[in-house]
Amino acid sequence: MLAWDDFRLVKAISERRSLAGAAEFLGVNASTVFRRLGALEDRLGARLFERGRAGYGLTPAGEEMAGIADRMADDIIAFERRVSGQDLAPTGELRVTTNDTLLIHALTDVLAGFRKAYPEITLDIVVGNAVLNLSKRDADIALRVTSSPPETLVGRRLAGIFWAVYGPAPLKPVSTIEELDDMPWIGPGDILAPLQRWLRDVVGEHRVVYRLSTVLGMAEAIGAGVGVGPLPCFIGNRFPNLVRLYDPPGQQPPGLWILTHPDLRSSARVRAFMDYVAVELAKRRPCFEGVKERETVSA
16 A cells, blocks of 8 residues: 555655655655665556656656645645644744845844743744745745735735835935936846836936845945945835935835735634734834934924
């Protein structure tokens, strides 16, 4: 009889197309994977993989078994989600995914406060710009900036993320973008699509002399005098050596969302985290939305 480990073996090899990759995923060595695959094929009396230049490719029998393995894995993960969603007390481990920008400039003190309020919950923070699959339990909760959250998830929009053009001191604010025509520009790499479009349409690609794939790096480069560039206000306003030069009109900002899978929203620890973070980040909404503090006029 076939066991789940047999299906898991075929799934791992098919996804990584190599015995070494499957071995790393399964936590064994490549010789073990080779031996187990040979024994499985002998038992079935059929070859499951053909080895080619691109690695291990599935045979028709292997494709059928890999498809069954995918369905089994989905069923197991769905069961885990439903069981995790039935916990009654806010305890256990909670995996939260976000990006480095939000973590450093908005979330660390909030997460510290949550730990004090719920010491029985252990936080596992996954930092990165990749969108993890909450349906497959890559994470329990996501804190993301997006204009269109996945329809498969549930949550709430906490704030809009407004941005402005910043430059190094001692530059002064300007009333029109044309006043910055003689300045070199800094732009994002494959991130922040709204800023990329604005730079292309309003400033021009030829004016961008320096690109970075990290918003934090952009802020540092602007502060170092490399050029001027667009930044989310909740980041740019925190750097004392940056000047907010220009606020582009007519912004339709993406939102800061807190999201989870529908099967997990009744979980005590998920509910505790989402409620706590929503309240705390709501206090910072003016910062996210770029509201300027009123200047105090001395008598």
